[in-house]
Amino acid sequence: DTGVSQNPRHKITKRGQNVTFRCDPISEHNRLYWYRQTLGQGPEFLTYFQNEAQLEKSRLLSDRFSAERPKGSFSTLEIQRTEQGDSAMYLCASSGAGVNTDTQYFGPGTRLTVL
Amino acid sequence: AQKVTQAQTEISVVEKEDVTLDCVYETRDTTYYLFWYKQPPSGELVFLIRRNSFDEQNEISGRYSWNFQKSTSSFNFTITASQVVDSAVYFCALSEYEKLTFGTGTRLTIIP
Numbered sequence: 001d002t003g004v005s006q007n008p009r010h011k012i013t014k015r016g017q018n019v020t021f022r023c024d025p026i027s028e029h030n031r032l033y034w035y036r037q038t039l040g041q042g043p044e045f046l047t048y049f050q051n052e053a054q055l056e057k058s059r060l061l062s063d064r065f066s067a068e069r070p071k072g073s074f075s076t077l078e079i080q081r082t083e084q085g086d087s088a089m090y091l092c093a094s095s096g097a098g099v100n101t102d103t104q105y106f107g108p109g110t111r112l113t114v115l
Numbered sequence: 116a117q118k119v120t121q122a123q124t125e126i127s128v129v130e131k132e133d134v135t136l137d138c139v140y141e142t143r144d145t146t147y148y149l150f151w152y153k154q155p156p157s158g159e160l161v162f163l164i165r166r167n168s169f170d171e172q173n174e175i176s177g178r179y180s181w182n183f184q185k186s187t188s189s190f191n192f193t194i195t196a197s198q199v200v201d202s203a204v205y206f207c208a209l210s211e212y213e214k215l216t217f218g219t220g221t222r223l224t225i226i227p
Contacts, residue, residue, distance in 0.1 A: 031213065042119075042206050042217030043160070056213065089158065102148060104215060106160035 002026060004107035006092050012113045013082055020078045021110045025094030032075050033104060034067055035091040036060065043091055049075060082114045117142045117211050121218035128197055129226050136192045136221045138207030144168075148210040149183065149190045154220070155203040166190060197225045 005024045013019050025032045031050050035043035046065070047057045051072035061067075064082075069075040079086055089111050093104035118141040128134045140149065151163040164174065166183050174181045178195045194201055202225045208215045 033213070033215075035215075040219070042208070042219050043215070045214040045216070048213045050213075058214075091160065093160075102210065103150070103162055103165050105162060106152070108157070108159045111158075 004092055004094050004105055006090075006107040006110050008110060009108060010111050010113075012115065014115050015082060015084060017082055018078065018080045019082060019112065020076055021090055021092075021112075023075045023077070023092030023094075023107060025074070025092070026105060029094035029096040029105075030072065031094060031096040032069055033093040033095075034075070034077050035093065035106075037089040037091055037109070038087075046077075079112075082112075084114050087112055087114045117144075117209050117216045119207050119209050119216055119218035121207055121221050123221045124219070125222045125224070127224040127226060130199060131196050133193060133195050134197055134223065136194075136205050136207075136223065138190045138192065138218060140188050140190065140207070140209045142188075142209060142211070144211065150208040150210070150215065151181065151190075151192050152206045152208060152217075153203045154206060160206070163192075194223075197223075199225045199227050201225050 007022045011019055033048045034046040037043040045058050046061050047067050049069040052069050064080045067077045089109045091106055091109045093106045095104045120139045147168045149166045153161045171183050180193045182191045204220045204222045206217050206220045208217045
């Protein structure tokens with residue numbers, strides 16, 4: 001499978017706990033994106049990396065959220081002190097190669113439930 | 116700010132009927148991309164098409180076709196001879212540099 005992969009697929013946690021999600025992009029892609037999708041809504045942009053550099057962050061990304069892409073390959077998204085409002089699907093996408101260089105290809109997502 | 120409007124929240128059609136999903140967008144950019152994605156019940160967003168703002172030619176891919184009209188800021192998607200496997204939520208999106216702005220989606224149900 002050469003698509004975008006995300007782990008875990010589901011995460012249930014208690015309010016106040018920290019959680020970390022991982023995204024592995026398509027191997028030749030140098031750009032990686034995180035989005036959040038709540039029920040009945042379209043995905044909302046959170047942040048974007050080109051190689052290891054984090055180039056843009058949405059105001060949705062509060063100081064409890066941090067994203068890294070240490071070697072320009074996989075990325076992690078950490079949420080500290082989770083709140084019930086953080087419950088959502090967290091989607092990762094990558095882009096940057098071939099004919100469709102500006103097309104973002106999405107992974108299956110990590111569904112977070114905060115109790 | 117960019118905005119994408121998908122006014123149709125839910126559509127149901129009987130199998131083999133044609134169906135059109137509407138998308139209207141707002142942007143101040145002169146260069147931009149428009150996209151359609153499909154989200155089946157499994158949850159993964161599947162890329163369907165990308166259209167450059169300078170290319171207003173309509174596109175057909177099998178049973179799918181897209182109508183891009185800059186004059187009305189619309190990028191509509193038509194499925195011909197719908198099938199049950201087309202049941203999903205469909206999202207229209209607009210690119211702003213590296214960020215995609217999505218509409219709220221249209222849930223399409225094909226009734227066998």
